[in-house]
Amino acid sequence: MSALTAPHLNRWLIRLHRPALFVWTVVLLGLGSALMCLWGPLADASAEAWQQHYACAPTGPCLYDQAAILRYKHIYDYATMAVLAVPFLVAAWTGAALIGRELEQRTAQLAWTQGLTPTRWLLSKLTLPAALVTAGTGLLVLLHHGMWWASEGRIGSAKSWYDPPTFYAGGPITVALALAGLFAGAFAGVLLRRSLAALGAAVVAVGALWAGVHQALPHLWTPxxxxxxxxxxxxxxxxxxxxxxxxxxxxxxxxxxxxxxxxxxxxxxxxxxxxxxxxxxxxxxxxHYWPLQLTASAIVLAVAALLALAAFRVTAVRTRGLS
Structure with a gap:
């Protein structure tokens, strides 16, 4: 049987995970479009409605476009929660489908018999997803950050910059957490070798990491x-x-x-x-916005690197005779 090289594996991975790539593309297009609308027409309509509201007389009827205000608020909340959900989705997919299922169904072991070492197999499995996760999550975060700044001072119900969901969804911490989710899923997959168990462990790990960062955040910079x-x-x-x-x-x-x-x-x-x-x-x-963002992101990236190292270490130890 011919050796399975890394480029061949990459093409095979794209075919195998085509549904996931399709879903990721749909998420980026849909959520990105929502953020662009919040940045542009929805923000403009809400800002105009707030101007109408401010111009109302203290007494008498007040006519303003309340629907535009509520529409902006609701879509903003949903879009923010969707951005924050990305690290959990990445962790769940990596643990369950990308790594855990391959080991559980022994398709990974088949690849190892075709000239690809276990560590190179894991590297090939993670390289392309890491690039796509970084680029896609980074795009969403940039759009959210720009959308929020565009509303500052124009919309009366706009969230403050230190509102926790707004703070995280608009900064690099979420990109770092998405990468941590990828490597947490990989570590859980190679350690547990069961898709559902790896899914749950990876999601819990991301939640615990995020909770720890949130608790430590006020103390990462001198107030x-x-x-x-x-x-x-x-x-x-x-x-x-x-x-x-x-x-x-x-x-x-x-x-x-x-x-x-x-x-x-x-x-x-x-x-x-x-x-x-x-x-x-x-x-x-x-x-202190950027000092807090960058310091917390560096800590999360360090944890992500440790998770990646642990995943490769476990893979090497468990397959020592195959390498």
């Missing part, structure tokens, strides 16, 4: 501190929250008792008893 009077209900400063509380005259930080401003006599007595003189708020302003 700024805003100080404000206790006459305010809340500390000043909008952005990614790190911590809030009370400051005493000697600079000691106290936890927020969630009482409110000193306009309330009960709160004023409480703050006097604690010796508090002002609020403090540690947070990340808009200027």
């Amino acid at each position: 700024v501190t805003g100080v404000s009077s206790l006459e305010s209900d809340l500390p000043v400063g909008n952005g990614v929250d790190v911590s809030t509380g009370l400051l005493t005259a000697d600079g000691e930080r106290l936890p927020d008792p969630f009482c409110g401003s000193t306009i309330n006599p009960q709160c004023e007595r409480l703050y006097d008893r604690l010796g508090a003189v002002s609020w403090y708020h540690d947070y990340h302003p808009l200027s």
Whole structure:
């Protein structure tokens, strides 16, 4: 039987996973079109409706295109969730179809008998998907980022930049997570060798990684501190929250008792008893957007590299006699 080379395998993979390529293309075209509409006509219609709303008299009937506002809001939410779902879909497909099923049905072992080593087989399986996942997810993230910035200051119901779904869907963290999902699926596939088990493990791994990044994000960069009077209900400063509380005259930080401003006599007595003189708020302003994005992305890419290394290591150990 003739040897199966990497180029032959690539052509075979394209034929084998043609349905997945078709679905990925449909996802990119459909979701990309939705994001472009949010960037253009849907944003324009919503912005015009908000201008009509702002121009309404305080009394009397107010006529504005509420449907345009709600349409933009709903499509924005759905499109954002779809972008955020990509890393999970990549992990599920890689664990179940790309790697797990091949080992479970022993078609991978057949390839290994035709002149292709297990490690080269795994490399060939992952190279093209990694390129397609990076390019496709990167395109969606760029469109989402541009779409959000186009709405800033024009649409009253637009999400803030630090809204978690908006923050992640419009930045490179999601691209890094998609790659991590690919390699998590590969690792789960070669480790478990069962499609459904690998699917579940890969999806759980992406969820755990994302949760860890979200918890660590506020601490990946040095925050700024805003100080404000206790006459305010809340500390000043909008952005990614790190911590809030009370400051005493000697600079000691106290936890927020969630009482409110000193306009309330009960709160004023409480703050006097604690010796508090002002609020403090540690947070990340808009200027920290890219430092947070890039630092978190680097961490996720490092985890993705470790998952890829683990997948190749497990493959090499389990097939040592075949290499």
